[in-house]
Amino acid sequence: xxxxxxxxxxxxxxxxxxxxxxxxxxxxxxxxxxxxxxxxxxxxxxxxxxxxxxxxxxxxxxxxxxxxxxxxxxxxxxxxxxxxxxxxxxxxxxxxxxxxxxxxxxxxxxxxxxxxxxxxxxxxxxxxxxxxxxxxxxxxxxxxxxxxxxxxxxxxxxxxxxxxxxxxxxxxxxxxxxxxxxxxxxxxxxxxxxxxxxxxxxxxxxxxxxxxxxxxxxxxxxxxxxxxxxxxxxxxxxxxxxxxxxxxxxxxxxxxxxxxxxxxxxxxxxxxxxxxxxxxxxxxxxxxxxxxxxxxxxxxxxxxxxxxxxxxxxxxxxxxxxxxxxxxxxxxxxxxxxxxxxxxxxxxxxxxxxxxxxxxxxxxxxxxxxxxxxxxxxxxxxxxxxxxxxxxxxxxxxxxxxxxxxxxxxxxxxxxxxxxxxxxxxxxxxxxxxxxxxxxxxxxxxxxxxxxxxxxx
Amino acid sequence: xxxxxxxxxxxxxxxxxxxxxxxxxxxxxxxxxxxxxxxxxxxxxxxxxxxxxxxxxxxxxxxxxxxxxxxxxxxxxxxxxxxxxxxxxxxxxxxxxxxxxxxxxxxxxxxxxxxxxxxxxxxxxxxxxxxxxxxxxxxxxxxxxxxxxxxxxxxxxxxxxxxxxxxxxxxxxxxxxxxxxxxxxxxxxxxxxxxxxxxxxxxxxxxxxxxxxxxxxxxxxxxxxxxxxxxxxxxxxxxxxxxxxxxxxxxxxx
Numbered sequence: 219x220x221x222x223x224x225x226x227x228x229x230x231x232x233x234x235x236x237x238x239x240x241x242x243x244x245x246x247x248x249x250x251x252x253x254x255x256x257x258x259x260x261x262x263x264x265x266x267x268x269x270x271x272x273x274x275x276x277x278x279x280x281x282x283x284x285x286x287x288x289x290x291x292x293x294x295x296x297x298x299x300x301x302x303x304x305x306x307x308x309x310x311x312x313x314x315x316x317x318x319x320x321x322x323x324x325x326x327x328x329x330x331x332x333x334x335x336x337x338x339x340x341x342x343x344x345x346x347x348x349x350x351x352x353x354x355x356x357x358x359x360x361x362x363x364x365x366x367x368x369x370x371x372x373x374x375x376x377x378x379x380x381x382x383x384x385x386x387x388x389x390x391x392x393x394x395x396x397x398x399x400x401x402x403x404x405x406x407x408x409x410x411x412x413x414x415x416x417x418x419x420x421x422x423x424x425x426x427x428x429x430x431x432x433x434x435x436x437x438x439x440x441x442x443x444x445x446x447x448x449x450x451x452x453x454x455x456x457x458x459x460x461x462x463x464x465x466x467x468x469x470x471x472x473x474x475x476x477x478x479x480x481x482x483x484x485x486x487x488x489x490x491x492x493x494x495x496x497x498x499x500x501x502x503x504x505x506x507x508x509x510x511x512x513x514x515x516x517x518x519x520x521x522x523x524x525x526x527x528x529x530x531x532x533x534x535x536x537x538x539x540x541x542x543x544x545x546x547x548x549x550x551x552x553x554x555x556x557x558x559x560x561x562x563x564x565x566x567x568x569x570x571x572x573x574x575x576x577x578x579x580x581x582x583x584x585x586x587x588x589x590x591x592x593x594x595x596x597x598x599x600x601x602x603x604x605x606x607x608x609x610x611x612x613x614x615x616x617x618x619x620x621x622x623x624x625x626x627x628x629x630x631x632x633x634x635x636x637x638x639x640x641x642x643x644x645x646x647x648x649x650x651x652x653x654x655x656x657x658x659x660x661x662x663x664x665x666x667x668x669x670x671x672x673x674x675x
Numbered sequence: 676x677x678x679x680x681x682x683x684x685x686x687x688x689x690x691x692x693x694x695x696x697x698x699x700x701x702x703x704x705x706x707x708x709x710x711x712x713x714x715x716x717x718x719x720x721x722x723x724x725x726x727x728x729x730x731x732x733x734x735x736x737x738x739x740x741x742x743x744x745x746x747x748x749x750x751x752x753x754x755x756x757x758x759x760x761x762x763x764x765x766x767x768x769x770x771x772x773x774x775x776x777x778x779x780x781x782x783x784x785x786x787x788x789x790x791x792x793x794x795x796x797x798x799x800x801x802x803x804x805x806x807x808x809x810x811x812x813x814x815x816x817x818x819x820x821x822x823x824x825x826x827x828x829x830x831x832x833x834x835x836x837x838x839x840x841x842x843x844x845x846x847x848x849x850x851x852x853x854x855x856x857x858x859x860x861x862x863x864x865x866x867x868x869x870x871x872x873x874x875x876x877x878x879x880x881x882x883x884x885x886x887x888x889x890x891x892x893x894x895x896x897x898x899x900x901x902x903x904x905x906x907x908x909x910x911x912x913x914x915x916x917x918x919x920x921x922x923x924x925x926x927x928x929x
Binding site for chain 1: 697699700701702703704705707708
């Protein structure tokens with residue numbers, strides 16, 4: 219796969235080199251560890267969505283759900299990314315993974331009582347590797363029964379892991395969960411857990427020829443292993459020192475492993491300070507006006523209901539509504555507040571990676587389908603209408619891509635008018651006596667509602 | 676001196692006192708300046724609006740002069756007088772056939788035309804048709820809720836007016852050699868006093884058809900509810916000549 223750098227990107231790369239370092243990791247995984255075909259195009263460049271979004275997940279402290287057929291590299295892709303972004307040898311990552319199965323318990327996921335101390339009448343918690351390391355992989359999450367999925371909700375959301383009366387908080391963590399398509403042993407992932415994933419991506423079949431090569435090239439799992447460092451890391455993780463004191467010790471060994479990887483493989487993993495610096499740079503990127511207006515337009519369509527005030531899963535809108543042509547008519551549920559957060563987080567990551575100084579509409583459009591598809595519940599008639607459509611993506615991602623395309627078309631038609639309406643809204647908020655602009659889209663009604671609220675204040 | 680206002684301020688509720696300013700959700704668009712780039716369509720829309728304003732103004736003046744108290748009686752002399760007034764204003768406007776159609780729909784929108792008085796409105800539309808540049812005019816009025824009366828009044832020779840939809844009373848009266856085609860139904864007094872020309876009605880026609888007509892032809896593809904006192908001319912119902920024909924009384928169904 220070719221990665222070209224345009225002039226603007228080179229400028230940023232020269233400034234600190236982090237983009238080049240991260241693209242080096244992308245290239246290394248793509249060429250040597252995870253054989254794939256590019257499946258998305260952003261600003262004229264082709265990428266593999268599974269590697270790109272996993273990389274962004276690791277960089278942005280995000281949460282990603284990887285779906286796909288068994289044996290197509292869902293877990294291994296996440297492991298490679300985690301190893302190179304967080305400098306953990308694969309052996310430690312394997313030892314900290316949680317596998318989803320019906321008999322899974324809180325003690326295996328989060329922590330257990332220290333039995334030695336318990337015998338002495340003292341209460342203490344032995345935290346699992348999963349709860350301690352910053353890279354968290356839950357394998358086959360949809361094999362966890364629905365009741366047990368609730369156990370990891372808080373940890374997944376905030377990085378807070380609680381057992382008995384003790385708690386550890388992960389300052390830095392990212393989460394990857396894999397899920398097979400529905401079969402006899404799978405359960406539905408509960409809506410609150412699904413909503414907590416920033417993005418969903420499919421780990422796809424690379425094609426017969428590349429698949430054949432995978433069969434021939436063995437031992438790629440071993441290139442990111444280092445038994446000595448693994449042993450050292452395990453020793454620290456098992457030690458009885460306070461969690462906050464373990465972190466610098468872990469990072470010391472991780473740095474040593476990172477140097478080893480750079481020397482032996484020629485790819486430079488990211489150290490903690492690199493990741494922090496990258497996040498600061500990402501955080502400074504803001505959405506430009508088009509990206510902002512477009513995101514608002516999409517959110518309006520995913521949450522608006524003219525009759526009932528907002529979308530609610532328990533209410534079905536009726537025939538004959540003026541807004542029949544918009545997404546609100548096609549979906550059952552309301553967009554959650556986590557959706558814009560995920561869109562912004564990953565758009566920031568993508569804009570940073572491409573070396574752009576602002577988040578523009580192209581970044582947002584590239585990220586949206588992956589942030590949207592697992593959160594939207596489509597009405598049955600829409601599912602049956604589009605089920606048989608020719609497509610390359612899994613059905614949910616296909617529907618989300620189509621939805622983003624439709625809204626993007628609507629935005630092209632009225633972008634100036636919408637930006638005008640939003641600018642006018644700002645003026646009214648500053649106290650000017652003006653009337654909001656009219657327009658045929660739910661967003662204009664939303665603007666009027668905000669203005670009415672301002673006037674009543 | 677005690678000031679009432681300051682006293683009131685002292686009794687502000689704690690909630691009011693601590694109320695924080697609202698977050699402006701549109702803050703990032705504060706400095707946005709909309710740069711309007713004009714496309715040819717903008718110019719077309721603007722010129723259409725100017726023409727429509729002129730047409731509306733002419734109609735309002737006609738009402739001011741001829742229907743002062745918003746009452747208008749259909750009499751021979753009132754029709755003639757109203758038409759003369761309408762002619763005066765219409766002659767000064769540079770419009771097209773599409774503008775006439777737009778005006779017909781504007782009549783049903785109170786924000787655009789406050790009063791729809793069917794008589795003067797029909798006379799005014801007829802004047803617009805008679806003075807239009809185009810020889811053939813098509814008015815797509817099938818979506819119109821009101822049936823317009825007096826349409827086709829004095830339609831001159833060489834003009835062809837096609838109406839998609841139904842029309843009201845006095846359709847094609849005083850026709851002066853033009854051709855009037857109505858794709859729907861017409862009501863009573865169709866073709867009354869027409870001198871020459873042709874009226875073709877695709878569906879049905881009402882009572883007093885051709886009353887005092889002096890010439891020309893009326894073709895009806897549906898049914899004729901009743902004929903008027905016809906002086907001269909021909910009336911056909913489904914290709915069958917019904918006037919002149921067997922003697923019969925006016926409006927008696929045959």
